[in-house]
Structure formats: structure tokens, C-alpha cells
Amino acid sequence: MKRDGREKAPPSQPEQPVARIKEHKPTAHDDLKIYEDLTALNNELVTAQRELARSNADLIRLNEQKNQLLGMAAHDLRNPLSAISLCSEYLLNDLLNLPSDQLEMLSTIKSSSEFMLRLIEDILDLSKIESIRVELRIERCDLANLAARHVATSRLIAARKKIHIDLEIGPELPSVEADPHKVEQVLENLLSNAIKFSPPDKTVTVTMLRMGAHVRIEVRDQGPGIPEGELGRLFKPFQRTSVKPTGGEKSSGLGLAIASKIVEAHGGEIGMESKVGVGSTFFINLPLRFKERQ
Amino acid sequence: MHEKRRFVRPVFAGAQVEVLSVATESQRSEIAEATVTRYFATHPGLLKRYGETGIIKSVEEVEYHLTFLAEAIASSSPSLFTTYVQWARAIRMARKETVADLAEILKSLREVLSEHLPVQTGAIAGEYLEQALSRFDSFVAEPSHLNGDDPMADLARSYLNALLRGTRQLAATLIDSAANGGTDVREIYLRVFQPVLYEIGRLWQNNEISVAQEHYASATTQLVMSQLYPHIFNADRRGKVLVAACVSGDLHEIGLRMVADYFEMAGWDTHYLGANVPTPDLLDLMLERRADMLALSVTMIFDLPAIRDTIEAVRKREKCENLPILVGGNPFNIAPELWRSVGADGYAPDAAIALKVAEDILAIRAAR
Secondary structure, X not given: OOOOOOOOOOOOOOOOHHHHOOOOOOOOOHHHHXXXXXXXXXXXXXXXXXXXXXHHHHHHHHHXXXXXXXXXXXXXXXXXXXXXXXXXXXXHHHOXXXXXXXXXXXXXXXXXXXXXXXHHHHHXXXXXXXXXXXXXXXXEEOHHHHHHXXXXXXXXXXXXXXXXXXXXXXXXXXXXXXXXXXXXXXXXXXXXXXXXXXXXXXXXXXXXXXXXXXXXXXXXXXXXXXOHHHHHHOOOOOOOOOOOOOOOOOOOOOHHHHXXXXXXXXXXXXXXXXXXXXXXXXXXXXXXXXXXXX | OOOHHHHHOOOOHHHHHHHHHHHXXXXXXXXXXXXXXXXXXXXXXXXXXXXXXXXXXXXXHHHHHHHHHHHXXXXXXXXXXXXXXXXXXXXXXXXXXXHHHHHHHHXXXXXXXXXXXXXXXXXXXXXXHHHHHHOHHHOOOOOOOXXXXXXXXXXXXXXXXXXXXXXXXXXHHHHHHHHHOOOOHHHHHHHHHHHHHHHHHHHHHOOOOOHHHHHHHHHHHHHHHHHOHHHHOOOOOOOOEEEEEEOOOOOOOHXXXXXXXXXXXXXXXXXXXXXXXXXXXXXHHHHHOOOOEXXXXXXXXXXXXXXHHHHHHHXXXXXXXXXXXXXXXXXXXXXXXXXXXXXXXXXXXXXXXXXXXXXXXXXXXXHO
């Protein structure tokens, strides 16, 4: 059973049999030693292999997080940058009497914001969102205020395409437990899509009303509608339909995927109805009470 | 945890320390040689029957007995020594060796110890030997570990047969098909790997398979477990960290690896270090990875001092003093309270229970 070849202490009774043969070196366990060494080596190998697999899994997770962060950041930055770019363009067109140095600053704002927009488009092209996890900061939200504020901003962009936005708030709309920034992000996605795909002189209608234990938010457009066969991929990342933006706007194909993840994280549901030649209605049902999901 | 010390030094504290000294190299050899000398002297036919090689083998075996005896006494666990003697008896029986020789040499050992040790210490050693000898003839053969009623027993038996036939690829395919067919990997661990490896141990003990087959089965199972990584490293993270290590150079690593994988599947970040990790490196890694739990395992009773030393080092290390420590391995299965005496916070006989114990410990601490 001894494996380390230790020297033994002097015998206590040298005249006895043990003493006579104590110099004998047994080799009976040599085979066992080889098996044990091989097993030890194999164990070390599989331990290293496990660590490698674990590290790879960590890298895959980190890569997913990186893609998620890039995609969300880029998507969230694009719309405010578009507003900056549009506003500076309006100002450049309307304020012709500005001093030349101020005009130059305005031009810089416009060109810089356009440059950033192009960068963001590139980032969106590069980053592939395979999984989106949403961190929520839940608080009590006044959706009517939120919608009024956001619609006011969107009207600036819509006016450029001569699109009118109506806002209809149902009576006694209750507050909801939700992350207001995320809800606004969803509304912005739906509204910007409606503007993007609506022809000029049409109306986009935003409706909010209570339906039982939910608040329903609808964004209805009078665009070309989406063919039924393409509806299934609407909420998947980087999926586009055959319907083209009416003003040559770009679409990353991420907006509805992100919106879907946000609504799901709230325990709500998102969906749409569409009829070719008539228009599309996107809706979300947000629960009044937020429940943490496992 | 308040009961820990009660088990560390129960009644004969001073005597235990003296008996522990039997475990030192020179004394152990001296006592073993004296025992074998006495045994051969009182049984004149033995030298002729077994020759000089038999004497050498006997001295080694008695040293082995002494190691187990000393550690059983240090752990205040007579069952550790009794179980060991039963195991040694089973090995002899399976190899058609005379079990009476084992009983007789243990009696010689008892006599020699009573002469070599102070009275009180010798009495304790005598009690442990007496208890083992009193149950010597009530040996019950270990039953098969493959339960016919278990729905996964068929898979376990097929896997065992593949291992015993040396068909590694078939073994891998069986498990791969089950996992890809929707069988929970946790079930494969607990109801295929675990019983099959216990069964392999039983078959070796019964001399029905060779050492080579035993090692082949372990190596193949390690390989097959590696193929399950896609099922293991894909759980949502929970922000909890487990560091797991086998104490000393233990070759029986699979049990603890199963524990680490089980935690991983439950969303823990696990760092499985295997065997032979120097204690300072283990401590550094625990701090670096901000471990929430340490899992240690031993297979052999003579590695118990090493697990005590490791736990003591953890307790002494700044920022690790209160780190929960789980232990597992064969000695802890034999002696149910042993985990307390080594200074651990919990013990588990398998991976599923280990996870539950760990979660319970964390929940209790969080509630304080």
C-alpha cells in the first residue's frame, strides 16, 4: 500500500523474521502506480479542459452582453441624434440672418451629428443582438404625461414628412408600475416606425386606454400595411419586411425586437394587426401592477 | 457550528494526541513490525506458507491498519475503522484469501498497542479494535448499486457494460443521445454516473474486474462528462461563486467535479481545481474570485488531516474566516458527524444535496 518508497526505522526485535528480509524491495504495485499516474494525468487534463470550457462559456456570455450593449446604446442614441441633426438643419434653413460664426457652429453641429449617426448605423450593422436582457427600474408612471411629451418631440420629425400625429388618452387613465424610460423607448420605437413607413399627408394615432388590469397603448398608422407572411419575423432582431420607409430612412431591424424584450420584461404583451393598403396598428398591454418574474 | 468542538476533542483529549503519534512514520513501522513478528511467531506455519514476501506485505498492511486506526480515533469515529476492516475483509474474501488471518493479526496489533502505548491510550485503541473485531463476522456483502426499479437503470446498465467492454465511443454515444434527447443532465449525473461508478468500485472490491478496468471506467466517465459541457455551462448566472478542490493528491475526483458541475447548472460560477492545489494558491484564488462557498473532498481517511489543515488555513486567512465550507467524500459518508469535527459548515453525500445544503447555508446567513 505504500507508494513513496519511504525508509523504515530500525526493527525493535532484530532476531525476528521481519528484520531478516527488511532490505527486500517489493515491486508488486508497480502496475498500480502506472495506472494511478495515468489517472492523475487524465484528471489534470479534464480539469484544464473544464476550465477552458467554462472560460469559453464566459467569453460567449460577455460577447452577448457586448452585442446587447452596443445594439441598445446605438439604437437609443440614434433618435436623439436624429432630432439634433434635424433641428440644426431647420435652424440653418430658417435663420439665414445669423452671424457667420454662429452659422458655422450650427453647421458643425449638423455635420457632427450626421457623422455620429453614420457611426451608429455602422455599429448597428456590426453588432448582432442574439439575446437582450432588460434591467428595469420600476416606478409609478403617468403614461399620459409621458406620451404627451414624447409625441410633441416626434411631431417635429413627422412634420418634415407632412405626417400628423394624434394623441388620444382614454378617461381616467391610471398610472402603471413600470420603467418610464423603457416604456418611452418602446413608444418611440412604435412611433418612429409609424412615421418611417407612412406616406405624406397621413395621420398616425397614438391611443392609450385602460383595459381591465392593463393599460393598452396603440400606435395606428395609415401606411402600406405589412403582408401577412412577413408578420412572424417582425419582432425578431435584424429582420426587415418588404415594406420600405417612405422617406428613405434606414432601419436597423432592432427596434421591435428591443421593444418586445422590454414589454415582456414588464410582464406585458406586444402585438400588431395589419392590412395591406389600409395600415398597421401596433399595440402593447402593460400590466398596472408589476410582478417580478423568476 | 457551536457543537463543532465537542466532536473535535470529546472525552480522551490527551490520550488521542498520544494515539495520533502512532501515525508518525517510525512508530508506525515499529509497531507494525512488532505486530507481524508476534503474529508470525505465534503461527509457525505462516512463514512457510507465505514466505518473506508475505511478511513484507503483512507489515505494509498493518501500517495501513494503523493509519486508519489513528485517524478514526482522531476523528472520534469508531465506524471509520470498523468500515475499513469490513472493506479489507471483503477484499480478502473476494481474492480467496483467508479472512481469519486479518482477524488474528488485528488481535496481535491490539496486544502490541497495549504494550507500546500508555494505559489509557492503549485502552482507546483496544476499544476501536474490539468493536471492529466484534462485527468481523457480521459482514454483509455490498448490494448492487444499479436499482432495477429506477427508470434510468437501463441506461445505467448499458453504460456500465460499455465501460466494462472497453467501448468508450459507445459509452459516450449512450450518454450523448440521452442528453440530446431531453434527459436532464442532472439526472444522468445522479442516476447513471454515480451508481455506475459505485458499482465499478463494488465490482473491483469483489475482484470481478481489474484495476485497469476501474481506471478505464473513471477516465472514460471524465471524458463523457466533458462532452456534456454545452448542457452545463449555459445556465443564467446568479452571481454566486463556488471554489472546489480535492484535498491532497486524491485520484477520485469525479464526485467533486459532479458537485461543481451541479452548481454550475444552477447558475453558480464554479472554479473546480482538481487535486494537488497548494493551500496558499487555493486561498488566493478564493479571494480573487470572491468565493461564496468552498467545497472540499477526500476519498481516503488518511487525507483527513489534510482537510483539517486546509480548513484551518482558510479560517486563519483574512476575509475568509467565515467562508462557508462544504465537505464530502467517503469518510464523511461513513461517519455522519465527521464533517463537524474537521471544522466544516456542512456535508453532502451527493451533488444534489450539496447544492441544497449550500443554498440553505447562504439563506440562513442572509437572514441573520
